Amino acid sequence: MIKILFVINNMEQGGIQHSLLELIKKITIYNRFDISLLCLNRMGEYYSHIPKSIKLIELSKYQMISEMDLKHCKEKGKIHFFFRLFTSLITKMGFKNIASKLYTAVLGKTKDTYDIAISYSQPTDDRDFFCLTNEIVINCCKAKKKGSFVHCDFKLYGGNTIRNRKIYEKMDFICAVSSSVKKQFIDCIPEARNKTSIVYNCCDADSIVLQANEDAIIYNRPTLVSVCRLSEEKGLLRCMPIIKHLVDKGFEFEWHIVGGGSLYTALEKAIEFYHLNRVVVLEDRQSNPYRFMKNASYVFVPSFHEAAPLVFDEAIILGIPVLTTNTLSAEEMIKKHNYGLVCDNTDEAILEMLIDAFSSKIEFATCNNVKMYRDEQSFIEAINKVVGEL
Known part of the structure; x- marks a missing residue:
């Protein structure tokens, strides 16, 4: 063994x-x-x-102290709190090597x-x-x-x-x-x-397909779905004025964002500011995001940078085309196989990609052997x- x-x-x-x-x-x-x-x-x-x-x-x-904030460390006790406080402070002062050596020694x-x-x-x-x-x-x-x-x-x-x-x-x-x-x-x-x-x-294609069919969401309009952590690098906030521009141009669609994270409140405020309450929906964390993806028109990934996001694989397994910015593996995983559209990583290019996606019928490829995929x-x-x- x-x-x-x-x-x-x-x-x-x-x-x-x-x-x-x-x-x-x-x-x-x-x-x-x-x-x-x-x-x-x-x-x-x-x-x-x-x-x-x-x-x-x-x-x-x-x-667990490296994974908890001071508030939660304090709930664990004084030693947890002061250990976390000390290691955090010396790390911010530029002495992470000392902090990590102390941590691993403990x-x-x-x-x-x-x-x-x-x-x-x-x-x-x-x-x-x-x-x-x-x-x-x-x-x-x-x-x-x-x-x-x-x-x-x-x-x-x-x-x-x-x-x-x-x-x-x-x-x-x-x-x-x-x-x-x-x-x-x-x-x-x-x-x-x-x-x-x-x-x-690694993906479990059978499980993804099974979960996608459990109480799958039905949409009445063309739909974008993003499944991700709500953080800066995911590029969600920059898309709000882009979505507003499309709405003002008369495009009928909706965008569902599945996930939780530090930008949740900022996204709520942006939706209010751009009057997008009837277009953009924050679905928060979901134990089964695939039911939201199942009937979507596109999986939308407008990130500033990504490696090889698992949502690419999940969309490919479900046969949903991907609209993504040109991050590290987008060409390799999406464009090369015609599993969706890849645009330059600019606001202007994202807008053009969405207009193309909503304005014309584009033929995309599907994975031939889903069961053996990843x-x-x-x-x-x-x-x-x-x-x-x-």
Whole structure:
């Protein structure tokens, strides 16, 4: 049996967490893998969906402080509060290395030794004490081989720092979630070229199709659906004046935004400001976003930057064309296969793309083999390569 430990910051509703959940579900059927999971903050919509066969481990009762704000740390007790306060302050002062070393020293080492330990999240900015899964794999996990996933446009996502690049250089292997993500990562860290493989996000096509048919939403007008975290990089706010312009031009449509996040209130205010209450609908977090996608005209992804968003795969599985800005994997995953339209990453180009989408009937391709789409094989191949080096 090959003992694998995955490390992730939380199991909140998000693309990274969902792809990990689907991956471990699929590889548990292989008798050759003994899977453990270290989730720093053992909460989130997906936590209860982790298969019973997965061993859930805990390093320390203080492991969650990197994933909690001061208010929630205070509720845990004075030690949690002051530990979080101190590490946050020295991180903001430019001493994240000291903060992370203190944090990982308090967490200690794993009791078991693993064949492979994998960080499933990428690090954040040097002044942000959050998501230290890479540091934990390097400093806390007893393992023969250590690696990390890259789910971001490493050049643009905000964490492309000297410190973070040095952490990746310590890893034995890297898994990039698309060819474009791999290329961008290697451009930033050329030393990682020979140890970086492509491991696609994992999807359960049967489950997605099944959930999409459960009480699917029926729309009476052409409909855009966006499924994402409500954060700046998703480009939602910049689309409000674009949507207003289309409405003023007489276009009849609606836009449903499924997801929660820090921009929820700002989006509410923008909808009010542009008088879009009858056009733009905030659906908040949904346990089943696929019922909103099922009958949509398009899945709309107006992000400033993305890696290989899981919603691309989900739209392809459901046969829904994608309208997206030209982020890192858009050409590779969407345009190359004619699964939708890709535009330049400007407000003007987004407007033109939406006008084209609503004004003409465009023939798009559909996936020929949905059941085999984005299965676990690329991960198995990467693991076999690592195991061969043990």
